[in-house]
Amino acid sequence: MSLVVPSWQVETRNKTSAPFGLAAVATVLLAFAVPLLVSRGVVQDLFFILTMLVLAQNWNLLAGYAGLISVGQQAFVGFGAYAMFACVILFGADPLVAVLIAGVLSMLLAIPTAFFTFRLQGPYFAIGTWVIAEVVRLLLAQWKALGGGTGTSLPREATRDMIGVGLMRDLFGMKASAAGDALTYWIALILMVLTVGFVYGLLRSKQGLGLAAVRDNEQAARAVGVNARRMKAFVYLAASFITGIAGALIYVQKARISPDAAFSVTDWTAYVIFIVVIGGIGTVEGPIVGVILFFFLQNLLAGYGSWYLLMLGLIGILVMLFAPRGLWGLFSDRTGIQLFPVRRLLRGGSLNRAHKGVPHG
Amino acid sequence: MTILRLEEVSKKFGALTVAEQISFAVGEGEALGIIGPNGAGKSTLFNLITGNIAPDSGTIHFSGADVTRVAPMVRCLSGMGRTFQIPQPFEQLTVFENLLVAGSFGAGRQESEVSDRCAEILVDTGLIDKANVLAGGLTLLQRKRLELARALATEPKLLLLDEIAGGLTEGECRSLVATIRAIHAKGVAVIWIEHVLHALNSVVERLLVLHFGRVIGIGTPDEIMASREVREIYLGIEV
Known part of the structure; x- marks a missing residue:
């Protein structure tokens, strides 16, 4: 029989996937050992990088994959942080338990928020999210038990007696403060790995494909049977849950809160957008590249006062003009390397012969 | 068995009537062509059928169920596939x-x-x-x-095609017609809006003529082409 029956395969992996996977596992394992090897200052820097990366992955999921360009994610950072403070100060909860509760409460806050903002499109959605963040900030600034407009601190004993701190003191002979830093660092690391895993898993799933369709053309997505509204609502709720947890965790480590800091649009949204945009929006790798670059820029330019923000803005504009898909996008286009590939490439049949090395779009 | 039935469907945009008391039915596996001058309300009729526009009055039944107020996504899931005139x-x-x-x-x-x-x-x-x-x-x-x-x-059980043959060369048009005939032969009902009449007539069993939102004729291609009113309005021929 000379009849050739075309058989099709769908591929997402590429040649860099396997070595990268191994390297990623090794890096994460090494990262777990870091608090035992380096000084407290380095651990705190890494904590900052990890938490910013979690926020950036969430913003990227919203803007880069669901087309929900929010400039009000500080609402969930601040609300999560305040929810954690409330649980600890008013109800005597353990800070780490309070972090989880804060995530759940942030997600609950997202329900009424979505009710209003989902009626708005494009730039109106962006402005709507910002307005809501301001409303939440002004409301929480009225809460006298948590310090009102001036803010408050976590009780010393709350962080000192946190779950696990005693164990680490006995095990590694750490001081309570160092043990607290190490503990928050480890949780941030776990949160980062889970977030990246969740985002990547979502993008690889059928739902991720539907999400990309909604982002590209909502009307057409509905016409082929995608439930656009439910898809966006799911992403919005998931992002607010993780953002709330990240916000609470950041403030367990800071141990001091004020409405202006916790709801800072610069710290929790502008920097995060900068990270995603310079790294590469719409890729899992982009925020990772972006956060590392951001960290070094911040340290490099820390001494220049307001010039620092001007420089960040200038770099952001240059990247948008000359590398609209970010630095990772630029690198990936040149080399074809993708560490988290999501493209479904069709192989087999006549394609094997005619098109062997199709670029990754 | 009818797969799609419209009963007295009307829609106005302000003072402009884009669909006036439109009633017709399409059988399972049937192919119906829709013709009419530009601005006759052909694409609006499609959007009424797919649910992108809600009618002011009248009912639309698809596959035996009333879908007049059903979202486009749900209509797709129940077997309605469409193309957009401007590709999306x-x-x-x-x-x-x-x-x-x-x-x-x-x-x-x-x-x-x-x-x-x-x-x-x-x-x-x-x-x-x-x-x-x-x-x-x-x-x-x-x-x-x-x-x-x-x-x-x-x-889809019903495929709605909105001007997909426009701008094609003769050869491309022939291959497109062959593709659509093959789909139709598998028992898929087709409603096709098209200006390229010879392409349309080689596929459809019946033609529906729209003019200013009204159905002014429905019948076999030969009947429609023979109608004096259609020739005057659509083909612009003085008879």
Whole structure:
């Protein structure tokens, strides 16, 4: 029989996937050992990088994959942080338990928020999210038990007696403060790995494909049977849950809160957008590249006062003009390397012969 | 058995009547062509059928159920596939991924179950060489083919085609007609809006003529072409 029956395969992996996977596992394992090897200052820097990366992955999921360009994610950072403070100060909860509760409460806050903002499109959605963040900030600034407009601190004993701190003191002979830093660092690391895993898993799933369709053309997505509204609502709720947890965790480590800091649009949204945009929006790798670059820029330019923000803005504009898909996008286009590939490439049949090395779009 | 039935469907945009008391039915596996001058309300009629526009009055039944107030997504899931007159591809996705979305969501299946079918549709519609190319990089012609391919991937019982033969060369038009005939031969009902009459007439069993939102004639292509009113309005021939 000379009849050739075309058989099709769908591929997402590429040649860099396997070595990268191994390297990623090794890096994460090494990262777990870091608090035992380096000084407290380095651990705190890494904590900052990890938490910013979690926020950036969430913003990227919203803007880069669901087309929900929010400039009000500080609402969930601040609300999560305040929810954690409330649980600890008013109800005597353990800070780490309070972090989880804060995530759940942030997600609950997202329900009424979505009710209003989902009626708005494009730039109106962006402005709507910002307005809501301001409303939440002004409301929480009225809460006298948590310090009102001036803010408050976590009780010393709350962080000192946190779950696990005693164990680490006995095990590694750490001081309570160092043990607290190490503990928050480890949780941030776990949160980062889970977030990246969740985002990547979502993008690889059928739902991720539907999400990309909604982002590209909502009307057409509905016409082929995608439930656009439910898809966006799911992403919005998931992002607010993780953002709330990240916000609470950041403030367990800071141990001091004020409405202006916790709801800072610069710290929790502008920097995060900068990270995603310079790294590469719409890729899992982009925020990772972006956060590392951001960290070094911040340290490099820390001494220049307001010039620092001007420089960040200038770099952001240059990247948008000359590398609209970010630095990772630029690198990936040149080399074809993708560490988290999501493209479904069709192989087999006549394609094997005619098109062997199709670029990754 | 009718698959689609419209009863006295009317729609106004302000003072402009775009659909006036439209009633007609399409049988299972039937092919109906819709013609009419520009601005006659053909695309509006499609949007009323697919649910992108809600009618002011009248009812629409699809597959035995009243879908007058049902969302476009649900109509797709119950077997209505459509193309857009102005192609609306998912530009950041590849051509194959465009079909995967339609296949997995529109037909309510897993990606792995529909990938072979999607690949075969790409072969049938002549897009297989572009399978791994971003849809945003396609030419207009390829985008129109993608519209058809994507609608097919949803496994429709009724396929709504909105001017997909416009601007094609004679050869391309013939291959498109062959593709649509093959789809129709598998028992899929087709409603096709088209200006290219000879392409339309080689596929459809009946023609419906729209003029200023009213149905002014429905019948076999020969009957319609013989009608004096249609010739005057649509073909612009003074009789």
